[in-house]
Amino acid sequence: MVVSHGKKPTLLTPSKKKLAKTDYHQEWRFYGRRVGRQLNTVRKAFFDKHYPALCVPVEQITKSGNLDPHDLFTFTPEKIIFEIGFGNGERLSQHCIKDPSTGFIGAEPFSNGMSAFLKSIDDQGDEFNNNVRVHMDDAIPLVKSLKPHSIDSIMVLNPDPWHKTRHHKRRIINQDNLSLFSKILKSGGSLIMTTDVRDLIQWMVTEATNHPDFIWTAQCTDDWKNAPENWIQTRYETKGAKGADRMHYLHFKRA
Numbered sequence: 466m467v468v469s470h471g472k473k474p475t476l477l478t479p480s481k482k483k484l485a486k487t488d489y490h491q492e493w494r495f496y497g498r499r500v501g502r503q504l505n506t507v508r509k510a511f512f513d514k515h516y517p518a519l520c521v522p523v524e525q526i527t528k529s530g531n532l533d534p535h536d537l538f539t540f541t542p543e544k545i546i547f548e549i550g551f552g553n554g555e556r557l558s559q560h561c562i563k564d565p566s567t568g569f570i571g572a573e574p575f576s577n578g579m580s581a582f583l584k585s586i587d588d589q590g591d592e593f594n595n596n597v598r599v600h601m602d603d604a605i606p607l608v609k610s611l612k613p614h615s616i617d618s619i620m621v622l623n624p625d626p627w628h629k630t631r632h633h634k635r636r637i638i639n640q641d642n643l644s645l646f647s648k649i650l651k652s653g654g655s656l657i658m659t660t661d662v663r664d665l666i667q668w669m670v671t672e673a674t675n676h677p678d679f680i681w682t683a684q685c686t687d688d689w690k691n692a693p694e695n696w697i698q699t700r701y702e703t704k705g706a707k708g709a710d711r712m713h714y715l716h717f718k719r720a
């Protein structure tokens with residue numbers, strides 16, 4: 466389902482209240498869905514319990530490009546990993562447990578996905594390392610807010626394929642966004658992308674190899690056909706999409 470929000474998108478929480486607008490909530494267009502089924506009372510309770518403490522404060526999302534992601538955490542993370550479009554966040558949630566010294570940032574505009582993620586954080590109970598911050602909206606304004614060279618790794622896993630040719634310009638991997646990713650990544654930092662959509666594999670490899678700041682690390686077929694060691698699979702990955710090819714794991718390094 467495509468929801469075009471025009472030039473002045475309305476940000477919706479599950480309760481459909483408008484959030485305060487900052488100078489960033491303008492002049493950008495988001496294609497995708499933010500609100501699906503109304504959250505049930507239980508899901509809404511997880512949202513209300515965890516989102517205020519774990520969200521990147523909206524006033525920090527500005528055009529200044531000086532947000533230091535380390536300042537979002539109550540400890541000093543050894544690394545910062547930014548996952549864009551985490552869906553229901555099963556992978557992100559497990560990654561937070563496995564890697565307590567890393568600070569994670571996750572962006573997902575779909576409120577049902579965010580609430581599923583926050584439920585999994587609630588399920589962690591005392592095991593929760595408080596090492597994740599989330600943003601329930603388009604990731605790009607947050608990317609633009611971040612300080613240059615402040616991120617160790619960006620993960621874009623199974624992005625929306627936008628199959629129709631006239632919709633290809635909506636694909637999140639494009640030259641403009643790669644330049645934004647390049648700006649916030651440290652030198653030698655990683656851009657990890659996955660997909661099982663044949664046309665999108667080709668698209669992402671072409672876009673990233675054509676970008677002057679990214680180098681494909683693959684040396685042989687196994688490097689992109691097999692999941693990296695200790696990889697956490699998502700539900701999407703295990704079930705496979707209709708008409709899907711095998712999963713491809715594309716690991717690029719920022720020069």
Ligand SMILES: C[S@@+](CC[C@H](N)C(=O)[O-])C[C@H]1O[C@@H](n2cnc3c(N)ncnc32)[C@H](O)[C@@H]1O
Nearest residue numbers: 497550551552572575603604622623625699701
């Ligand atoms: C096909 S799903 C994949 C979800 C998850 N990464 C996985 O592998 O299971 C793509 C996700 O990207 C999210 N998305 C699309 N555009 C986005 C954007 N501009 N910023 C952040 N997330 C976005 C969608 O809401 C959706 O949940």
